[in-house]
Amino acid sequence: MLPQILIISISSVSILIIYMIKKKYKKTLNQFTEDGKFYHQLISVDMKNFNCKPHLFEDNLCNKWCSLSYKKTLQKFISSANLSICLCVYMLTLQSLNYELLMAHKRGVIIRVITDKGMIQTKPVKAHLKKLKENGIPYKMQLSQQSMMHHKFCLIDKENKELAKMFFGSLNLTSQGLHSNFDNIILTNNLNIIERFSEEFEELWNLF
Ligand SMILES: [Zn+2]
Secondary structure: OHHHHHHHHHHHHHHHHHHHHHHHHHHHHHOOOOOOOOOEEEEEEOHHHOOOHHHHHHOOOOOOOOHHHHHHHHHHHHHOOOOEEEEEEOOEOOHHHHHHHHHHHHOOOEEEEEEEHHHHHOHHHHHHHHHHHHOOOOEEEEOOOOOOOOOEEEEEOOOOOOOOEEEEEOOOEOHHHHHOOOEEEEEEOOHHHHHHHHHHHHHHHHHO
């Protein structure tokens, strides 16, 4: 009887140890996946996307790197906002993203947009900004001739550590940016990065 109890005890302890090691390993892995508490995703626009222009308009996904999938990811990201959106981007002409901003605004999400004077020089951009303003979404722009407001980042729900997330990189929010340029952005919920970009946003919002 005694050896049986001993075997059962040793087996139980072994299973427990394996479970704890697996749990710890899984936690470490989750820091680098979309499934856990920590999140990051890279959107890279490159030669794989150079034939994707029609896919954006035909709703036709050519593969998992298709520009259409990137556009949908960005739409989903913006539409997930509960509290606030702070968008700081040199160029914004993607109609679908403008639509998501307007929808979020209607849901009561506080939206602020910062851009550059360069945007206002083209008709479509002018029309987009006009629409935002007409709907009560405030925007500010860098007017200085000395420098450009060349950032491309967007903070979502930055006030709440559990919900906060953002994207940043080189991609302008235009359809050309999604299929014709070499560009990238990273989507993440890393709080250190979010805090740094939040400071930058508030500084620019007060400055312009
Ligand atoms: Zn495609």
